[in-house]
Amino acid sequence: MKVYWRIFTYTQSYGRLIASYLLVTSLAVIFGTLNFTLLSPLFQILFQDIDNSAISNLHEPVFAFRAQYLIDLFNYYFAKTIVDYGKISALRFVCVVIGFSVLFSNIFRFLGQRLINASRSIGMQNLRNDVFRKITSLHLGYFSNAQKGDLMARLTTDMQEIENSILGALQWIIKDPVTILVYFVVLFYTSFELTIFTILFLPLSGGIIAEVTKRLRKAGGQTQALLGNLLGIIDETLHGLKVIYAFNAQNYIQNKFLQTSQFYSETHQKLENKREMASPLSEFLGVLTVTVILLYGGTLVLEGTSDLKAADFITYIIIFSQILSPAKAISAGMSNIQRSLASAERLITILDTPSNITSIPNAVKLEKLEKEIVFRNVGFAYQERKVLQNINFTIPKGKTVALVGASGGGKSTLADLLARFYDVTEGEILIDGTNVKNIELGHLRQLLGIVTQESILFNDTISNNIAFGINAMQGQVERAAKIANAHDFILQTENAYQSNIGDRGMKLSGGQRQRLAIARAVLKNPDILILDEATSALDSESEKLVQDALYRLLENRTSLVIAHRLSTIQHADLILVMQEGEIVERGTHQELMDKNGIYRKLQDMQKTANKE
Numbered sequence: 382m383k384v385y386w387r388i389f390t391y392t393q394s395y396g397r398l399i400a401s402y403l404l405v406t407s408l409a410v411i412f413g414t415l416n417f418t419l420l421s422p423l424f425q426i427l428f429q430d431i432d433n434s435a436i437s438n439l440h441e442p443v444f445a446f447r448a449q450y451l452i453d454l455f456n457y458y459f460a461k462t463i464v465d466y467g468k469i470s471a472l473r474f475v476c477v478v479i480g481f482s483v484l485f486s487n488i489f490r491f492l493g494q495r496l497i498n499a500s501r502s503i504g505m506q507n508l509r510n511d512v513f514r515k516i517t518s519l520h521l522g523y524f525s526n527a528q529k530g531d532l533m534a535r536l537t538t539d540m541q542e543i544e545n546s547i548l549g550a551l552q553w554i555i556k557d558p559v560t561i562l563v564y565f566v567v568l569f570y571t572s573f574e575l576t577i578f579t580i581l582f583l584p585l586s587g588g589i590i591a592e593v594t595k596r597l598r599k600a601g602g603q604t605q606a607l608l609g610n611l612l613g614i615i616d617e618t619l620h621g622l623k624v625i626y627a628f629n630a631q632n633y634i635q636n637k638f639l640q641t642s643q644f645y646s647e648t649h650q651k652l653e654n655k656r657e658m659a660s661p662l663s664e665f666l667g668v669l670t671v672t673v674i675l676l677y678g679g680t681l682v683l684e685g686t687s688d689l690k691a692a693d694f695i696t697y698i699i700i701f702s703q704i705l706s707p708a709k710a711i712s713a714g715m716s717n718i719q720r721s722l723a724s725a726e727r728l729i730t731i732l733d734t735p736s737n738i739t740s741i742p743n744a745v746k747l748e749k750l751e752k753e754i755v756f757r758n759v760g761f762a763y764q765e766r767k768v769l770q771n772i773n774f775t776i777p778k779g780k781t782v783a784l785v786g787a788s789g790g791g792k793s794t795l796a797d798l799l800a801r802f803y804d805v806t807e808g809e810i811l812i813d814g815t816n817v818k819n820i821e822l823g824h825l826r827q828l829l830g831i832v833t834q835e836s837i838l839f840n841d842t843i844s845n846n847i848a849f850g851i852n853a854m855q856g857q858v859e860r861a862a863k864i865a866n867a868h869d870f871i872l873q874t875e876n877a878y879q880s881n882i883g884d885r886g887m888k889l890s891g892g893q894r895q896r897l898a899i900a901r902a903v904l905k906n907p908d909i910l911i912l913d914e915a916t917s918a919l920d921s922e923s924e925k926l927v928q929d930a931l932y933r934l935l936e937n938r939t940s941l942v943i944a945h946r947l948s949t950i951q952h953a954d955l956i957l958v959m960q961e962g963e964i965v966e967r968g969t970h971q972e973l974m975d976k977n978g979i980y981r982k983l984q985d986m987q988k989t990a991n992k993e
Contacts, residue, residue, distance in 0.1 A: 410486075501544060509536070530615065556707070558707075561708065744820060747812060752814075756808070757809050757811065758808035772963070776939055786965075793914075812825075829910075830905045830907030838889075840884045847861055865934075882897075896926065902934060912943065951970040
């Protein structure tokens, strides 16, 4: 119930909604019930079950604020119509009242459905927005453990489950119980004895249905998790088709998908079988109850042991049969909600995931870099695995520090710590003497510009990719592109700056994508620039164009450069050689060459590789 209420609160103004929905639903049920209560006088006319001497002595009832007054008033005018105009006119009178009753019942039912639809739409929009905001605010460490396909399943199929079941549950939570309640009021009024007998059968059917529905929740969670795995395989396959083809791994990936797909289908089929069992089971139990009532009540009428008349008994059976539909809806709703609660829990898990990287209260709003960046005794560990230890260096304003070393030495992790994609586990990183943890997160990242080895671009226009996150004029976009050596190739595309570059920028070459990423950094004009092996994946011609753009970008800018190709960082003010998470050498290019240590060996290895 706690999970349900948590999701239900996403419905905007749900208090007013419930009150409004309860009102129009009650009116719809009342008018709907009136249709069936009018059947009794209709049957009396058809079966000639009317005492003319009794109806001639009826008097107009005195007004009173109670249901009996309305019944007496109708009976008075009904009897008066028979006396004054005959039974045919009375039949017409009853049919006209039934017609208006049906009309008003359906009008109020339509108004109630509109309220439900508005509630569901607003609730889903609020929930979807909150989950997406949460996902985009979580720290990067969360996504190293989360499968992308599973997150996609939560944002799509889990959302759909909730929309169809939980946020649409007002109908069977409010309307159907109200309908059953009103019907039972009429049934008690018609025959108290027969209705008491009827109620004895309800706990039996309810208990059987509850036993079926409570097993659905666990199965629903398993199904959604398997669907997430399936989407994950699809995403990985589409992203890695080149590798799959290159290694002739089509059979492997197909078998992996088919196995997961088969397991999902089997689990989903079992869940659907259980879910569908509740509805026919409730219908069978309802019809069985009607049959027992028909036998018991019919015996009372035929033996004359009850004051229930034949017309009233037929009306009673018809009204009770109408209880089957809302009872069946409640049963189906309970089945659906048990299944969708698993989806709700999967979404709430995301919403309740703590954002480990956040701004502290009263965080410092640093507008620009004035002096320096200091790494002081910095250490970092992924869970229990140490990645960095005892890192100490300073980047003065306007200077360039380069990080070199073998892969896995911790170079990219240092850059991530500066941007607070992760937080240090030891020591501190200071910007102008202020710990980055104490700087307001938005202001910290506004100081930074990042160009990575893999250019992260979006399925949008060239202009929007360059101006990503920035409100820039077209002239500013073009100037940034010219600095990044991108303007000429952009003009050669079909729609120039308005050309769409496709998913992940796949319509462009690697060098073109990288130059757009550099143009994006140029346009942002950050105080601090992070280059993470920005040219390592390029051919020589593209590298020359990109490197030229980088030189322009680095000029007089505070920079942390991670380099794979050592030729690109020879002019750095300080070069740090990293090995197994520690700084093992430091100095300028010439100083490190003179030491004849690790850096010199790396240089010699690259020269040999280039010659070959």
